Amino acid sequence: MEYLQDKSMDLQKKLEILSDAAKYDVSCTSSGVERNGSGNGIGNTVKAGLCHSFAADGRCISLLKILFTNECIFDCKYCLNRRSNDVKRATFTPDEICKLTIEFYRRNYIEGLFLSSGIYKNPTYTMELIYSAVWKLRNEYKFEGYIHVKAIPGADEQLVRNLGLLVDRMSVNLELPTAESLRKLAPNKSRTTILRPMRLIQNGITQNKNEIALYRHAPRFVPAGQSTQMIIGATPENDFQLVTVAESLYDKFQMKRVFYSAYVQLNQDKDLPALPGGPPLLREHRLYQADWLMRFYGFRAGELLSEEKPNFNRFLDPKCDWALRNLELFPVEINRADYRLLLRVPGIGVKSAQRIVKARKFSNLSFQDLKKIGVVLKRALYFICCNGKMMYKTKIEEDYITRNLLYLENQRPPQTGEISYRQLSLFDTLSEARGI
Amino acid sequence: MTAMNVYICEDSPEGIFTGVYDAWAELVSRRREYRSDLYPSEDAQKQKEYKDKGHEGIRLVNFVENYELFCSYKPVETSGEKALKVIRTIYSRLGHQTYECLFRAICSNDPAKADAVYHTIAAGLSTKAGEGIMSHLSNPYVAKVFELDRKVGNETGHYIEFLRFKELQNGVLYAEIAPENRVVSMLAPHFCDRLVNENFVIHDCRRRESVVHEKQKSWVLVTGEEIDSDFKSRYSMTESFYQELFTDFCHTISIKERENIRLQKQMLPLKFQKYMTEFGSY
Structure with a gap:
C-alpha cells in the first residue's frame, strides 16, 4: 500500500493537524462494553466509560481523537477539510497511530482510539487504510482498549463487516436531519449511502447477538453499539424535527447514542447561516436534555414538543416545561407513586427515583430524607408531597410555579405574611418564558 | 445514668472491625449479666444501673479530641482474628455489596466513620433488613455510610481517570x-x-x-x-x-x-x- 505523505513532516505537526481536523466530531465516549484484559496485551474497557481529561471548552477527552488523513475528495460545505479549502494536509501511517495510542494509553492519558478520516481516493480505499491501522493495533501491538471508528459511507460492505469485529463502536454520521438539507450542504453524500452502512451495522449486531447466544466465545461485532451525530443550526429544521429523527434512530436503528453538534462557523458560504452569537449552545443543551428524557425517563418525542410548539423553551428545561403543561398529574405522593411517575417529576433523577423506591420499603419518607437521597428539592417541591403534605404552602398553578422556578434564588417560596408580590415591568420576560 | 462507652480503635479496616467486635461482645456480656441479676432481683439500684441503652450507648472513634463527662473510654487492641470474624458475619448476613460499602466508608477521612459503620452493622443484624440495609436511608447512620461510600467511590473513580x-x-x-x-x-x-x-x-x-x-x-x-x-x-x-x-x-x-x-x-x-x-x- 502506498501512502501519500510528506516525509519531512514530524509526528508532532501531524498530530496537531489531524487532531485539529477531528475535533468537530462530538462523540468521545468510551462506554458500553466491559472487557477485562486477556493477560497478554495491554488494556481493558469499562462499561461506564472513563474521561481522562477535559479540554478548555469543557468537553471530555477520553479517546485519542484523530483523522487518518485530512485529504478529502468531498466538498461538504460545513466542513473544514472540504477539498475546496486551502488547509494544511497530512496523513498518518498505521505505525504512527499505533505507537501514539499505546504510549498515550500506558501513561493513562486516554481510554482508546477514535479514528475517522477524510475520503482519500475513494471510500473503500479510505476504509482499507483505517482497517490496516486498527488491525495492526489489535494484533501486533496487542491493544485491548477501546476503539471507535467511523464507517465511511459508500465503502465496501465486507470491509465494514470485518472492521466491526476489531472495534468496539462504529458510527456513521447522519450529519443533517433531512435529506433535503443534506443535498444542499453535502452534495457528495446522500441519505441512502448514509443509512445503508447504519443498517448493515445494526444487522451485524443483531446477528452477532444470536451467535454469541449459541457460541459463547464467538468474536464480537461492534459490542458497544453504534452512534451517530447531527449538526444543529446549520439548516432551518426545528427542534421537533430533530427529536423526532433522533427518536426514530433509537427505535429503528437501535442507536446507542445520537450526538448533537452545535454548528461552528468554519467556512463562509451562501448556503450557510451567519451566526453572530456564536454556535447555538443552549439549543444543543436542550436537545441533549430531551435526548436523556427519551432514553432514560420514558418520554416520547411527541410529549416534549409538537407541531404547534416546535421549539424548546429557552428558559426552562424540557422536563419542567412538560410538567408545567401537565399539572393535572401533580402533586405526586412520594411514598406511593409508581417508579415511572416519580421519574417524571422535575428534580428527581433516575438514581434518586430508584433510591426512593428502595428506601420507602423501610419507612415513610419525609422531605429531610429526600434531601439525603439526592432529590433537588428546589425544583421538586412544587410537584411532590410526602404523606399527603406538600413542603410549603404552594399553589399548583402554572404562572406561580414558573415565576418561582425562574426568579427564586433561594429554594423557599414566599410564605403567607411575607412579601409575595413584585414590581411589574413593561419588559416582563414571563410571557416569553411560558413560550407564548 | 448509664455511661456512654467509647471505643478508641485504630484507623484501619482491621482496627475498626475489631472495635465493632469488642463493643458488640461487651454489650452482649453486659446484657447476660443483667439478666442473671434480674431474677434474684434484690437490688433495685443495681437494676437501674444496668438498664442499658443498647447500641445507642456505644460509640466508636478513631481518636479523641476532647474527653467528655459520663463516658468511659476503652482503647481497642487491633486483632486480625476478631476483624475476620466480623467480616465473615457481614459477608454472610449482609452480603458482599454491603461489605464493600462499609469498606469504602472506612477508607474515608471522616472522623465519624467508625461510629457510622458500627451502627449500620448493628441495624443490619438486629432488624430484618439483612442484605437490603444500605437502602434504609432514613436511618442516619446508614445515610452517613452511604454518603461516605459515595465520596470515596467518586474519588476512586476520579483518580482512575x-x-x-x-x-x-x-x-x-x-x-x-x-x-x-x-x-x-x-x-x-x-x-x-x-x-x-x-x-x-x-x-x-x-x-x-x-x-x-x-x-x-x-x-x-x-x-x-x-x-x-x-x-x-x-x-x-x-x-x-x-x-x-x-x-x-x-x-x-x-x-x-x-x-x-x-x-x-x-x-x-x-x-x-x-x-x-x-x-x-x-
Whole structure:
C-alpha cells in the first residue's frame, strides 16, 4: 500500500493537524462494553466509560481523537477539510497511530482510539487504510482498549463487516436531519449511502447477538453499539424535527447514542447561516436534555414538543416545561407513586427515583430524607408531597410555579405574611418564558 | 445514668472491625449479666444501673479530641482474628455489596466513620433488613455510610481517570497522587488488569503508601516507605516527547468558539489538575 505523505513532516505537526481536523466530531465516549484484559496485551474497557481529561471548552477527552488523513475528495460545505479549502494536509501511517495510542494509553492519558478520516481516493480505499491501522493495533501491538471508528459511507460492505469485529463502536454520521438539507450542504453524500452502512451495522449486531447466544466465545461485532451525530443550526429544521429523527434512530436503528453538534462557523458560504452569537449552545443543551428524557425517563418525542410548539423553551428545561403543561398529574405522593411517575417529576433523577423506591420499603419518607437521597428539592417541591403534605404552602398553578422556578434564588417560596408580590415591568420576560 | 462507652480503635479496616467486635461482645456480656441479676432481683439500684441503652450507648472513634463527662473510654487492641470474624458475619448476613460499602466508608477521612459503620452493622443484624440495609436511608447512620461510600467511590473513580504515569529511566511507570481518602488500594485492581505487562508504582504522597505492581504478578501495598526523590525525577528518553505531544493534543482538540473554562473546572477540579501532565506539572 502506498501512502501519500510528506516525509519531512514530524509526528508532532501531524498530530496537531489531524487532531485539529477531528475535533468537530462530538462523540468521545468510551462506554458500553466491559472487557477485562486477556493477560497478554495491554488494556481493558469499562462499561461506564472513563474521561481522562477535559479540554478548555469543557468537553471530555477520553479517546485519542484523530483523522487518518485530512485529504478529502468531498466538498461538504460545513466542513473544514472540504477539498475546496486551502488547509494544511497530512496523513498518518498505521505505525504512527499505533505507537501514539499505546504510549498515550500506558501513561493513562486516554481510554482508546477514535479514528475517522477524510475520503482519500475513494471510500473503500479510505476504509482499507483505517482497517490496516486498527488491525495492526489489535494484533501486533496487542491493544485491548477501546476503539471507535467511523464507517465511511459508500465503502465496501465486507470491509465494514470485518472492521466491526476489531472495534468496539462504529458510527456513521447522519450529519443533517433531512435529506433535503443534506443535498444542499453535502452534495457528495446522500441519505441512502448514509443509512445503508447504519443498517448493515445494526444487522451485524443483531446477528452477532444470536451467535454469541449459541457460541459463547464467538468474536464480537461492534459490542458497544453504534452512534451517530447531527449538526444543529446549520439548516432551518426545528427542534421537533430533530427529536423526532433522533427518536426514530433509537427505535429503528437501535442507536446507542445520537450526538448533537452545535454548528461552528468554519467556512463562509451562501448556503450557510451567519451566526453572530456564536454556535447555538443552549439549543444543543436542550436537545441533549430531551435526548436523556427519551432514553432514560420514558418520554416520547411527541410529549416534549409538537407541531404547534416546535421549539424548546429557552428558559426552562424540557422536563419542567412538560410538567408545567401537565399539572393535572401533580402533586405526586412520594411514598406511593409508581417508579415511572416519580421519574417524571422535575428534580428527581433516575438514581434518586430508584433510591426512593428502595428506601420507602423501610419507612415513610419525609422531605429531610429526600434531601439525603439526592432529590433537588428546589425544583421538586412544587410537584411532590410526602404523606399527603406538600413542603410549603404552594399553589399548583402554572404562572406561580414558573415565576418561582425562574426568579427564586433561594429554594423557599414566599410564605403567607411575607412579601409575595413584585414590581411589574413593561419588559416582563414571563410571557416569553411560558413560550407564548 | 448509664455511661456512654467509647471505643478508641485504630484507623484501619482491621482496627475498626475489631472495635465493632469488642463493643458488640461487651454489650452482649453486659446484657447476660443483667439478666442473671434480674431474677434474684434484690437490688433495685443495681437494676437501674444496668438498664442499658443498647447500641445507642456505644460509640466508636478513631481518636479523641476532647474527653467528655459520663463516658468511659476503652482503647481497642487491633486483632486480625476478631476483624475476620466480623467480616465473615457481614459477608454472610449482609452480603458482599454491603461489605464493600462499609469498606469504602472506612477508607474515608471522616472522623465519624467508625461510629457510622458500627451502627449500620448493628441495624443490619438486629432488624430484618439483612442484605437490603444500605437502602434504609432514613436511618442516619446508614445515610452517613452511604454518603461516605459515595465520596470515596467518586474519588476512586476520579483518580482512575485523572492519574498520570510518567516513564522512569528503567521503564517503570510512576504516578503520584494526593487523595483526600485512602483510595490507593482501590485503584490497584483496575490498573493491574489494564497494565498487566507493565511495572508500575502509584504513590500516595499524603499517607506515604504505594501500590507496587511487577509485570505479570499481583500487586502489593507498601506503607511508610519514602520514594527516592532523585530516582523518581529521572525520566526516560521519550517521556518528555510524549508529554509534549499530549499537551499539544489537549490544546488543539478544544474548539475555540465553545471555550468554557468554568465547565472545565467543574468537570476537572483544580486539585486534580495540579498533578496532571497536560496542565503543566512536568
